[in-house]
Amino acid sequence: MTEKLDIDHLRQWIGRSTEATDIVTAQLVMGLRATLFQEVGEPRKGDAAPFTVHWCLAQPVFPMSMLGPDGHPTRGGFLPPVPLPRRMWAGGEIEFLQPLQVGDESTRTSRIADVQVKTGSTGTLCFVSVEHSISSPRGVAIRERQDIVYREMTSSAPAGAKAPPPPPKAQHRETHVSDPVLLFRYSALTFNGHRIHYDRDYVTKVEGYPGLIFHGPLQAALIIELAAKLHGGEAPKKFTYRGLQPLFEGTEFSVNANETTDGMELWTANAEGQPTMKGTAVW
Numbered sequence: 001m002t003e004k005l006d007i008d009h010l011r012q013w014i015g016r017s018t019e020a021t022d023i024v025t026a027q028l029v030m031g032l033r034a035t036l037f038q039e040v041g042e043p044r045k046g047d048a049a050p051f052t053v054h055w056c057l058a059q060p061v062f063p064m065s066m067l068g069p070d071g072h073p074t075r076g077g078f079l080p081p082v083p084l085p086r087r088m089w090a091g092g093e094i095e096f097l098q099p100l101q102v103g104d105e106s107t108r109t110s111r112i113a114d115v116q117v118k119t120g121s122t123g124t125l126c127f128v129s130v131e132h133s134i135s136s137p138r139g140v141a142i143r144e145r146q147d148i149v150y151r152e153m154t155s156s157a158p159a160g161a162k163a164p165p166p167p168p169k170a171q172h173r174e175t176h177v178s179d180p181v182l183l184f185r186y187s188a189l190t191f192n193g194h195r196i197h198y199d200r201d202y203v204t205k206v207e208g209y210p211g212l213i214f215h216g217p218l219q220a221a222l223i224i225e226l227a228a229k230l231h232g233g234e235a236p237k238k239f240t241y242r243g244l245q246p247l248f249e250g251t252e253f254s255v256n257a258n259e260t261t262d263g264m265e266l267w268t269a270n271a272e273g274q275p276t277m278k279g280t281a282v283w
């Protein structure tokens with residue numbers, strides 16, 4: 001049973017802000033490269049880190065006694081106390097201004113930008129948008145908006161679910177396997193205690209999904225790295241993305257790109273070739 005959503009109360013969180021600082025270490029860069037299927041190498045001070053290393057930096061650390069049932073910090077601190085039980089990373093927009101480097105001290109300033117309730121095909125959704133600005137000693141490195149969605153506990157497939165369309169064709173495709181060890185490594189790198197990524201009993205019996213869920217930011221990170229690789233190693237100026245459906249453990253998945261007149265359309269897809277996250281990159 002879900003508590004009633006008091007949107008006026010939740011919107012009082014808009015404008016709250018927080019700041020945290022961390023250092024881009026060579027060890028972190030090696031771990032992230034390995035998790036992004038890149039050559040690990042021997043990163044040295046001043047070497048560029050993977051483009052989304054900031055998602056591993058200065059993550060909130062709370063004692064075990066302050067965690068909620070899903071493994072995230074109890075809501076109602078920086079994030080509003082949304083009473084819907086199932087949290088997901090919905091999407092966002094990132095502007096890359098300059099790369100973070102090994103040895104950088106980086107500060108992230110975060111602000112709750114919006115809280116909205118919507119009705120989707122899967123039930124009630126509450127979106128919380130958080131804006132972040134990430135700086136390095138050379139100035140602002142990244143600006144982004146992250147959309148987090150909280151979902152009610154619905155039983156099954158979206159109402160009126162139809163047969164999926166044919167999988168989209170890709171000019172560029174990389175395939176990997178969504179091994180639970182990969183998910184565990186990314187949870188560890190991001191100090192993300194969310195049980196849906198590593199606790200199979202919890203994700204299937206409590207949240208009702210068929211298996212462990214691949215992180216949204218890990219899909220986005222792989223997409224961004226592919227975009228940059230296809231564009232001479234340069235991160236897009238702007239990347240806008242949205243999670244469409246969960247990607248589950250244990251299957252092959254792909255990272256895909258099509259060049260367009262303005263940049264690239266990119267997506268991750270499950271073993272059936274159906275997109276699970278899609279994004280647009282412009283340079």
Ligand SMILES: C/C(=C\C(=O)SCCNC(=O)CCNC(=O)[C@H](O)C(C)(C)COP(=O)(O)OP(=O)(O)OC[C@H]1O[C@@H](n2cnc3c(N)ncnc32)[C@H](O)[C@@H]1OP(=O)(O)O)C(=O)O
Pocket residue numbers: 087088089090091118119120121122123125127147149151158192194213214215216217242243244245246247
């Ligand atoms: C880290 C971390 C957690 C994770 O990584 S969780 C894993 C990654 N995330 C996902 O797998 C989410 C995949 N997406 C979905 O499952 C569905 O898209 C979702 C979010 C359940 C919504 O599906 P619905 O079918 O119920 O929604 P509709 O398509 O009918 O849309 C209803 C309105 O909501 C807006 N909307 C939908 N999706 C998004 C989105 N991704 N971002 C922003 N807004 C979205 C849509 O535009 C509709 O709005 P209207 O104004 O047109 O009504 C961790 O926890 O840390």
